[in-house]
Amino acid sequence: MITVKNLCKSFGEHEVLIDINEHIAPGEKVVIIGPSGSGKSTFLRCMNLLEQPTKGQVIFDGTDITEKGVNINEIRQQMGMVFQHFNLFPHLTIMENLTLAPIELKLMGREQANEEALRLLNLVNLSEKADTYPGQLSGGQKQRIAIVRSLMLKPKMMLFDEPTSALDPEMVGEVLGVMKDLARDGMTMAVVTHEMGFAREVATRVLFMDEGRIREQGTPEQIFGNPQNERTQEFLSKVL
Amino acid sequence: MGFLGELKERLIFDFIEKQRYLYILKGLRVTAIVTLLALVLGLVIGVVVAVIRTAHDQTGEKGRQGAGGFVLSVLNFFCRVYLTVIRGTPAMVQLLLMFFVFLASSTNKVLVAVLTFGINSGAYVAEIFRSGIMSIDKGQMEAGRSLGLGYGKTMQKIILPQAVKNVLPALVNEMITLLKETSICGYIGLNDLTRGGDIIRGNTFDALPPLLAVAAIYLVIVMFFTWLMGRLERRLRESDNR
Numbered sequence A: 001m002i003t004v005k006n007l008c009k010s011f012g013e014h015e016v017l018i019d020i021n022e023h024i025a026p027g028e029k030v031v032i033i034g035p036s037g038s039g040k041s042t043f044l045r046c047m048n049l050l051e052q053p054t055k056g057q058v059i060f061d062g063t064d065i066t067e068k069g070v071n072i073n074e075i076r077q078q079m080g081m082v083f084q085h086f087n088l089f090p091h092l093t094i095m096e097n098l099t100l101a102p103i104e105l106k107l108m109g110r111e112q113a114n115e116e117a118l119r120l121l122n123l124v125n126l127s128e129k130a131d132t133y134p135g136q137l138s139g140g141q142k143q144r145i146a147i148v149r150s151l152m153l154k155p156k157m158m159l160f161d162e163p164t165s166a167l168d169p170e171m172v173g174e175v176l177g178v179m180k181d182l183a184r185d186g187m188t189m190a191v192v193t194h195e196m197g198f199a200r201e202v203a204t205r206v207l208f209m210d211e212g213r214i215r216e217q218g219t220p221e222q223i224f225g226n227p228q229n230e231r232t233q234e235f236l237s238k239v240l
Numbered sequence B: 001m002g003f004l005g006e007l008k009e010r011l012i013f014d015f016i017e018k019q020r021y022l023y024i025l026k027g028l029r030v031t032a033i034v035t036l037l038a039l040v041l042g043l044v045i046g047v048v049v050a051v052i053r054t055a056h057d058q059t060g061e062k063g064r065q066g067a068g069g070f071v072l073s074v075l076n077f078f079c080r081v082y083l084t085v086i087r088g089t090p091a092m093v094q095l096l097l098m099f100f101v102f103l104a105s106s107t108n109k110v111l112v113a114v115l116t117f118g119i120n121s122g123a124y125v126a127e128i129f130r131s132g133i134m135s136i137d138k139g140q141m142e143a144g145r146s147l148g149l150g151y152g153k154t155m156q157k158i159i160l161p162q163a164v165k166n167v168l169p170a171l172v173n174e175m176i177t178l179l180k181e182t183s184i185c186g187y188i189g190l191n192d193l194t195r196g197g198d199i200i201r202g203n204t205f206d207a208l209p210p211l212l213a214v215a216a217i218y219l220v221i222v223m224f225f226t227w228l229m230g231r232l233e234r235r236l237r238e239s240d241n242r
C-alpha cells in the first residue's frame, strides 16, 4: 500500500527523521509508539506530504508521490488523516463538514453526499448531530466526526496522529471503538498513539521510534512481551 | 430681534437662500459614492494581496520551486512594494499624484478619487485580512489539504470565511477611516461633503453653521457604523459559542 524509502526530514539543522525505510501492506494496522519528539508525527505527515521530505521516496499504490507532477490532492483523497485536535471546520455544520470535500472534488452530488454522510453518521451514532456546529460537540464526538469526514472520500488507508490524546479519559473509548470497527472492516491503518491497550488488541505490527529512527518493530506480543532494544524497554517501562 | 430670530435668519441665509443646502446634499452623495466604491475596490485588492502574501509565506522555499513558485515570488515582491509605498506616503500626496500625474488625462474626478482611495484602502485591508488569515489555526489548512482540497479551494471554503468573520470589526473600522479620509477630495476640485460646506462658507462669509453641519453629518454616519460594529461583534461572539 505504502512504501517509504530512505526518508529523511530536517527542520533547518535539526534532523527529525533519519533514513526511514518501511513498507505497509494492504490491510495492515501499524501502530507507531515512542517518546515525545521522536518524529512520529513527522513520519506520518510525510506519508501524505503534509511535510515535504528532505530526502527519500514515498510510494503510494505504485506511485512515487514525491515526484514532481504528481497530483498530490488526488493521492490525499485516498489517504484519510485524523489529527490530535480534530480540526473540524467550526464555521460549517457537521453535515457540511462531511460533504464539503466530496462535493468540491466532484466525487458526489450534493444529494448523494448527504445520503452517504447520514449513513456514516448513523454508524457512529451521531446522526442527530447533522445540523449542529462542531462547537456544540464533546471532544469524543468531534473526533468521531473527524474520522467519518475522512471516510467520506472512501480512502484506501487512514493515518491517525494521536487521535485520543486531546480527549478526556471517559471519551477515549468511544473513539477507539470506531477505530476498532474500521480495523475489523479491513482498513489499512497507521496509528500514532499512546494507547497501548489498543496497540495490543488491534496492531498487526508495532513500530518503536526514537530520535528519528525506527529502533525496533514486531508483533505486539514481541514488542510488549519481549522487547530487545534498550530504548524500547526503557520507554515501555515508563508507559506501561 | 431676539437671539433665536437672528439664528433663524442666519441659517436661512446660509442654507436655504439660493438653495445652498444642495452643496451639502450633493457633496454627501459624492462622499458616499467615493467611499463605497473605494471600499469595494479596497476589499478586492486587499483579499488578493493578502492571499498572495500568505501563500508566499506559507509555502516553504521548497514548495516554491518551478514556474508557479517563481510567479508567486514575483507577485509577492510587487505586493510588498505596493504595501510599503502606499502605507509610507500620505493619502493626500497620492491623490494629488493621481490627479495631476498618473491620471492627468482623466476628467472624471470621482474616478480619480475612487481609484486613489481604493488603492490606498486596499493596502490597509490587505494587512487586516492577512492578520485574519494568520489567526486561523494551521490545523484548518492541514485538514482541508489532507482531504484532497487544493490550496485555493481550502483558502476559499475554509480559511477565508473564518478569517472574514474575525476581521469584520476591523473592516468596519477601516471603512470609517476611509470615509473621513475622503474629505481631502476638495484638493482636486471634487465637490464632496467637506467641500460643499466650505463653498457655503466662501459664499456667505459665515463659517460656523456650514462647517458644523458637515461635521455633524460625518459624526452621525460614523456613529451609525460604530453602533453597527458593536452589534456585529456581539452577533459574532454569540455564534462562536454555537
Ligand SMILES: Nc1ncnc2c1ncn2[C@@H]1O[C@H](COP(=O)(O)OP(=O)(O)O)[C@@H](O)[C@H]1O
Pocket (backbone or CB within 6 Å): A011, A014, A016, A034, A035, A036, A037, A038, A039, A040, A041, A042, A043
Ligand atoms: N514544523 C516544524 N518546525 C520545526 N521543528 C519541528 C516542526 N515539526 C516538528 N518539529 C520537531 O521535530 C521533532 C519531532 O517532532 P514530532 O514528529 O512532532 O514528534 P512526535 O510526534 O514523535 O512527538 C521535534 O523535536 C519537533 O520539535
Ligand SMILES: [Mg+2]
Pocket (backbone or CB within 6 Å): A040, A041, A042, A162
Ligand atoms: Mg506528535
